[in-house]
Amino acid sequence: MSSDSLPWVEKYRPAKLDDVYGQNDVVQTVRKFAREGRIPHLLFYGPPGTGKTSTIIALARELYGKNYRNMVLELNASDDRGIDVVRDQIKNFASTRQIFNSGFKLIILDEADAMSNAAQNALRRIIEKYTRNTRFCILANYSHKLNPALLSRCTRFRFSPLADSALQERVDHVIKAEGLKIASDARQSLLELSEGDMRRALNVLQACATAVEPGEEITQDMVYECVGAPRPQSVTTVLDAIMTNDWTDAYATMTKIRKTEGLALVDLISGFVGVLDKYELKPRTRMAVLQGLGDIEYSISKGGSDKIQCTAVIGVIKNALENEN
Numbered sequence: 001m002s003s004d005s006l007p008w009v010e011k012y013r014p015a016k017l018d019d020v021y022g023q024n025d026v027v028q029t030v031r032k033f034a035r036e037g038r039i040p041h042l043l044f045y046g047p048p049g050t051g052k053t054s055t056i057i058a059l060a061r062e063l064y065g066k067n068y069r070n071m072v073l074e075l076n077a078s079d080d081r082g083i084d085v086v087r088d089q090i091k092n093f094a095s096t097r098q099i100f101n102s103g104f105k106l107i108i109l110d111e112a113d114a115m116s117n118a119a120q121n122a123l124r125r126i127i128e129k130y131t132r133n134t135r136f137c138i139l140a141n142y143s144h145k146l147n148p149a150l151l152s153r154c155t156r157f158r159f160s161p162l163a164d165s166a167l168q169e170r171v172d173h174v175i176k177a178e179g180l181k182i183a184s185d186a187r188q189s190l191l192e193l194s195e196g197d198m199r200r201a202l203n204v205l206q207a208c209a210t211a212v213e214p215g216e217e218i219t220q221d222m223v224y225e226c227v228g229a230p231r232p233q234s235v236t237t238v239l240d241a242i243m244t245n246d247w248t249d250a251y252a253t254m255t256k257i258r259k260t261e262g263l264a265l266v267d268l269i270s271g272f273v274g275v276l277d278k279y280e281l282k283p284r285t286r287m288a289v290l291q292g293l294g295d296i297e298y299s300i301s302k303g304g305s306d307k308i309q310c311t312a313v314i315g316v317i318k319n320a321l322e323n324e325n
């Protein structure tokens with residue numbers, strides 16, 4: 001595949017540890033392990049798109065250079081073929097002798113938190129068995145879903161959502177490399193809507209770049225459209241209508257904006273929570289609104305009727321405001 005047809009998340013996957021942004025503590029520590037030649041079994045956990053896979057691959061590339069393919073086995077631990085297949089693959093890989101290299105081989109196990117408890121127990125034995133010439137790097141979103149016995153065999157690193165400054169640095173690099181034009185408010189919205197997830201930032205940027213003609217500027221509206229999030233302006237219009245107008249008008253405004261922008265009610269609720277900071281409300285009122293919106297979001301996830309939940313949103317906000325005085 002030519003590099004032009006690659007998704008940008010792959011095209012711009014960090015080739016070396018220096019290209020991993022915003023995870024300085026982790027990068028420094030694993031680099032130190034590598035320098036001293038004593039890498040422990042590793043567990044990288046944290047939200048998606050924060051660089052767990054990228055960091056271990058970059059580390060492995062620095063460790064093994066062109067020998068990478070022989071020395072690294074990447075497996076998806078949640079593979080539905082089960083732990084037996086994983087065990088066989090690990091066994092084959094770990095037991096073949098390294099002819100040109102001394103040192104250990106590396107096994108990267110992605111999505112380990114999706115493994116059953118029995119499979120995690122089996123994995124723990126496998127790790128013990130092959131520790132002599134193999135190191136494991138376990139990747140997961142949630143560490144609490146992993147068995148304590150497995151956790152205790154690994155040195156843990158938490159990957160936090162990336163700071164806007166880290167996202168910005170990488171996004172600016174891609175904008176420059178791809179020769180894109182992007183309005184500054186669009187770039188700012190892209191960073192905010194990515195919520196610390198670099199994969200999302202790059203995917204949205206690529207979707208926007210595909211939507212514009214060469215040389216045309218990416219606008220803020222395009223960013224919101226690609227993300228499928230409501231524009232702050234629309235959210236504020238609906239919220240203002242609920243707060244100040246009568247019931248019928250508030251409902252009509254909400255329905256109209258939802259229809260023209262194709263918004264799901266949950267997206268609108270997330271939008272309300274996002275802009276609520278800018279409204280001056282008594283703490284008690286703010287809490288009542290947030291709690292009410294949280295309950296409605298839960299009801300929607302359980303299959304609650306759209307129309308009833310729509311009216312419930314108006315009810316929750318109006319009620320909290322009426323009780324304010």
Ligand SMILES: Nc1ncnc2c1ncn2[C@@H]1O[C@H](COP(=O)(O)OP(=O)(O)OP(=O)(O)O)[C@@H](O)[C@H]1O
Binds near residue numbers: 008010014047050199
């Ligand atoms: N810290 C980072 N620095 C630079 N690029 C990053 C970083 N984190 C993620 N990326 C970009 O996002 C893409 C996805 O990142 P990666 O696969 O490392 O995420 P992950 O944390 O392993 O996510 P998941 O939990 O979904 O597997 C990478 O290809 C890379 O382009």
